[in-house]
Amino acid sequence: MTSARPFNFAPGPATLPEPVLRQVAAEMLDWHGSGMSVMEMSHRGKEFGSILEAAERDLRELLAVPANFRILFMQGGGLGENAIVPMNLSRGGKVDVVVTGSWSRKSAAEARRYADVQIAADIGKTGVIPRDWALRDDAAYVHVCTNETIDGVEFHELPQLATGVPLVIDVSSHLLSRPIDWSRVGLAFGGAQKNIGPAGMTMVFVRDDLLGHALDICPSAFNYETVAANQSMFNTPPTFAIYVAGLVFQWVKGLEYAGKRGLAAIEQRNIDKAALLYGALDASGFFKNHIDPSCRSRMNVPFLLKDDRLNETFLAEAKSAGLLSLKGHKSVGGMRASIYNAMPLEGVQALVGFLKDFEARHG
Template identity: 50%
Template sequence: MSTYKRVHNFNAGPSILPEPVLLQAQAEMLDYQGTGMSVMEMSHRSKEFEAIIQTAEADLRELLGIPQNYKVMFLQGGASLQFAMLAMNLRPAGASADYIVTGAWSRTALKEAQKLGTTRVVFNGEGENFTRLPEPAELQFDPNAAYVHFCHNETIHGVEFKSEPVVPEGVPLVCDMSSDFLSQPVDVSKYGLIYAGAQKNAGPAGVTIVIIREDLLARVPEKMPVMLDYKVLAESGSLHNTPPCYAIYITGLVLKWLKNLGGLNAMYEINREKSEMVYRAIDESGGYYRGHARPEARSIMNIPFRMASEELEDLFVKEAKKADLIGLKGHRSVGGLRASLYNALPVASARALVEFMKDFQQRHG
């Protein structure tokens, strides 16, 4: 019989990890596979750690079907560093890059890129409070753009692309996938570069996964600071300096968990079940709960919603916490409420939220 407590964890990041992963990490904390050491204590140059990082890469390649002409890197600095780093590496001097702005994170990526060179905004949903995605006809790309950047899933505003933007031939598609990474199958071959902070859906805070098509490494300028140089980091196998070893180890365990679950198709079906359950509760509340995103743009990972007043929302969060439903307060920049339904969140937790929402409405409606 377990003696530990687990809450229903709806935190947007760092977020819930699979319980089997935590239990395995607990069991291996003091002695990793007979080494007499924790992974936190071992050299990143040791054969034991090389096996950990190489296995994690192999499992990631298998789950996503990553083609051989792509490099995988486990880096530091979060997706926020990638906002600047990708522009430094992939946008030649004098060139411009196209940005699709559908929420707070793609807007932040744009602002970082603007500091370093020429950018062009192809679509900006801010005027409509980031409630929708662009229609294909609205996207007029520069055929000479260094790349097109978009965010697959906006964590704060809860809009998620259902298919990739169609960009001009020869223009690389660059994507921030932080908050729906590994939640569903993806055709990596459509992308020049994918990056994702692990702490939302793939592991703990501290490691950022970058997947880059090899031909793009030829763009890296000379005299790039070494820790910002994709070419150097890719060629070193993410071992140019000490990587975030323990975060990579936990991410590796998450990848094994996903494989045992049946891969990304199986994960997607579970995620869709959870999100449909919560959206149904919102839609059937008669306006008591109001979703943020338009139905056709709704995220399966992050569900922001509002109520009639901030006082009622505060009461909702307070009572939810007493019921062990944690992390439902909306992002500080927009307020309201938000349920993040990441891979590791059990269906039972989504069901508990729905039951609480109905009960709260009966008592306070």
């Protein structure tokens, strides 16, 4: 069942699958005959226990998470993990960060509070992920943001670190949009509010051997070993966000597209959506994306108008056309279309049609 809702291109909190929203609405007052909303349940009760168990099981299945990785459902968001990760993994030593945009730059700045941070490489204004990294053999870990939400830069293949130093990846804005090569990862983290659910929950995937090294100053509720030992229940978890995320996991598992199902279907649909939008931008003399095609994000597509004096007109006309939240981040300006998992192909088609019409009238 669908409706005539506008297409929401917000970068996060972001659009959710309409079937999930409808199920949440239907279960709001009474979850499965329990007489309670999920928001009213005890996190220690059997009802929520079944929700948490199913969510973790489905997430592990979708992403093929190996048995030697723990999945933690935490609070604090991706920004909070910029502190929580070094408090757990740095051991007060060295951390190398590859800067590919705004978020990895923030990660480096925060980690400096707890470790000796080196910028191993910096994208600068090149629009291309640098190939030459100055990595230290004795670093506690290497940090990369595999999809930069603001800048529209994405790693389409994870690096293979020759040093054996653990790789930490911030996957906040493309988690569940594609598979993850876990053989190259020590820890992955991401906020839920892009592809998975409402704000308030962060998912952490941490390899067993990286547990148990938290600094003394690390709060117990953010100590990965403690959280893992208590199955994400050391403190009250973000119960409603976990519930909605679980419904999204079920939606992804059941999705069919281009003869594929589940995560493979989501990935193919994301590839097709991104190709359609970038193709329209590249064919235009009016709109411009400055990121090299080798590392363009499938999730977040920033673009500039030929004349930025038309920005407000563009946004007003887009809103009237049912295309919402296209304003770019204040640090880079212009526009940004976030085309996460829940954005249907029809939404991108509508945006492309609007771009062509706008250029014809204002170009």
